[in-house]
Amino acid sequence: KAGVTQTPRYLIKTRGQQVTLSCSPISGHRSVSWYQQTPGQGLQFLFEYFSETQRNKGNFPGRFSGRQFSNSRSEMNVSTLELGDSALYLCASSLSGTSGSGQETQYFGPGTRLLVL
């Protein structure tokens, strides 16, 4: 079974631009979560989508948004980029079944490294 895939793997943008990142979950997984990883803050939760609906949201400004399609693929968008948005953006997928059953275990993609100049 193929793992989580993310595109593009690397991206360079300038301040003020906007960017869209894509994530394809493991086949059969219905939940997709996004995380931002920086050296200073570590791994931080952005949001989670399940059945095309945002189910959980972290403490990030409204410039960060996402969506999920009917095939469970997800996109994340960042508008009006700032220098501090430079990070590794990770996507994780899970079956999202009953809590404690193991179906919520998250598997990560390789990430998209975004550099904002």
Place this chain on the structure above:
Amino acid sequence: GQQLNQSPQSMFIQEGEDVSMNCTSSSIFNTWLWYKQDPGEGPVLLIALYKAGELTSNGRLTAQFGITRKDSFLNISASIPSDVGIYFCAGQLQGGSEKLVFGKGTKLTVNP
């Protein structure tokens, strides 16, 4: 908010030595997960723990879920050079939330 305290921050060991790292929290977690991340890659799941007190092994790796649901440790036995990387603990809250709370990571260096 929830926070995981992971220690040590870094470790330098000789090949063949055993390694132990742990995570503690003031919050109760439903699930504890241990991931390893290599440079430029996403975290790879090593061990998942679902029940308080559970002890689980995966080859040379052993992890335990604390009885109070507020801590976990990961042991690596007979370390080898490919064990080099950053190890993260992550907790998943009760109630089925998909949000993972991560520790800051333990950077492991293995000298041949």
